[in-house]
Amino acid sequence: MPSSQTPSIAGTAIDPTALRPPLDDAEIVRIAPSDLYAKLEALRAEGFSMLLDIGGVDYLGREPRFDVVYHLLALPTVAATVAEIGKPRRLRLLVGVPAEETVLPSAISLWPSADWAEREIYDLFGITFTGHPDLRRIQLPYDWVGHPLRKDYPLRGPGREATPRPPFALKSNVPAGTPPSGKVAAALQKQIARARGQDVPAETDGEKK
Amino acid sequence: MEMMPGQFMLGKLDDVARWAQSSSVWPLTMGLACCAIEMMSVTNSTYDIARFGSEVFRASPRQADLMIVSGRVAQKMAPIIKRLYDQMADPKWVISMGACASSGGVFDNYAIVQGVDTVVPVDVYVPGCPPTPDGLLYAVNLIQQQIRQGGRGGIFARA
Numbered sequence: 001m002p003s004s005q006t007p008s009i010a011g012t013a014i015d016p017t018a019l020r021p022p023l024d025d026a027e028i029v030r031i032a033p034s035d036l037y038a039k040l041e042a043l044r045a046e047g048f049s050m051l052l053d054i055g056g057v058d059y060l061g062r063e064p065r066f067d068v069v070y071h072l073l074a075l076p077t078v079a080a081t082v083a084e085i086g087k088p089r090r091l092r093l094l095v096g097v098p099a100e101e102t103v104l105p106s107a108i109s110l111w112p113s114a115d116w117a118e119r120e121i122y123d124l125f126g127i128t129f130t131g132h133p134d135l136r137r138i139q140l141p142y143d144w145v146g147h148p149l150r151k152d153y154p155l156r157g158p159g160r161e162a163t164p165r166p167p168f169a170l171k172s173n174v175p176a177g178t179p180p181s182g183k184v185a186a187a188l189q190k191q192i193a194r195a196r197g198q199d200v201p202a203e204t205d206g207e208k209k
Numbered sequence: 210m211e212m213m214p215g216q217f218m219l220g221k222l223d224d225v226a227r228w229a230q231s232s233s234v235w236p237l238t239m240g241l242a243c244c245a246i247e248m249m250s251v252t253n254s255t256y257d258i259a260r261f262g263s264e265v266f267r268a269s270p271r272q273a274d275l276m277i278v279s280g281r282v283a284q285k286m287a288p289i290i291k292r293l294y295d296q297m298a299d300p301k302w303v304i305s306m307g308a309c310a311s312s313g314g315v316f317d318n319y320a321i322v323q324g325v326d327t328v329v330p331v332d333v334y335v336p337g338c339p340p341t342p343d344g345l346l347y348a349v350n351l352i353q354q355q356i357r358q359g360g361r362g363g364i365f366a367r368a
Binding site (some may be wrong): 139140141144148152153155156157160165 | 234284285317318319323
């Protein structure tokens with residue numbers, strides 16, 4: 001199903017429905033936030049008895065910025081044929097959430113399992129769910145500021161982002177693509193080259209006495 | 210201490226107390242991450258921490274002398290570790306086991322405390338990711354050594 005909310009930036013490359021074929025037998029449906037609750041209600045009535053999980057994705061730079069993903073499962077109550085036994089239906093419901101209005105209706109009245117899942121989305125993405133009776137943080141401490149799974153949240157935390165990394169943390173000090181130096185690195189490169197069947201480079205500085 | 214030609218020994222009371230104390234450093238049952246697997250394996254027959262009297266992992270901080278911080282410390286876990294440390298009776302010791310507990314390790318991010326020594330005072334750091342059980346045993350030995358050589362502990366122990 002083509003997306004009704006075409007991302008304006010970077011085209012469809014970061015739209016998962018365009019990027020990936022449906023996994024296993026799950027159908028992927030994209031829907032607008034205003035239609036969400038009615039759709040969920042309809043799906044619940046249709047037989048999707050389990051809400052497995054709710055996920056969140058931050059496509060920073062895309063419009064709408066967030067995706068909230070509902071993973072639904074319908075267990076057949078009575079199997080019509082033998083082949084149908086053990087073949088549940090799966091559905092993945094994608095909802096685009098704009099950064100200006102990060103509010104969705106809570107699904108907790110339809111599936112109680114939405115409780116912690118929605119708290120997690122609120123905790124890590126800052127998307128609130130109206131109608132949730134107890135929308136607290138669930139993974140981070142209650143007094144935490146910010147929502148760390150947002151792509152613009154500083155990786156090392158707001159307090160430490162300005163401080164320079166310690167000199168021993170070479171892993172992060174060396175810019176990507178810097179050629180390795182030193183005797184060990186030269187020996188390693190030689191080994192890699194040999195393993196790839198390439199000509200072993202002539203004596204490098206690292207190996208000279 | 211010196212051996213007398215009967216069935217008794219003479220020694221300073223403090224030395225005896227230190228000998229007893231260093232031979233029964235009881236760790237707190239507290240595993241934080243993968244280092245805890247190595248910590249558990251020091252109790253098995255291959256490494257056998259019972260040789261040093263530390264096999265009694267206590268489930269209550271009130272009965273424990275040694276806190277082994279075995280793994281990364283999440284920001285949310287830090288106040289809990291501090292509280293457990295405060296609940297342990299003096300004198301008490303702390304081993305920071307592995308790279309994560311000592312410095313944050315590879316987890317240079319918002320969620321992990323960059324070194325547990327910002328939360329509780331650490332006596333011995335064990336390097337490694339994870340350290341071998343031998344490394345942890347050596348750390349316990351170092352603490353025993355400290356106690357016997359007049360560090361914290363003995364009958365004059367105070368906070």
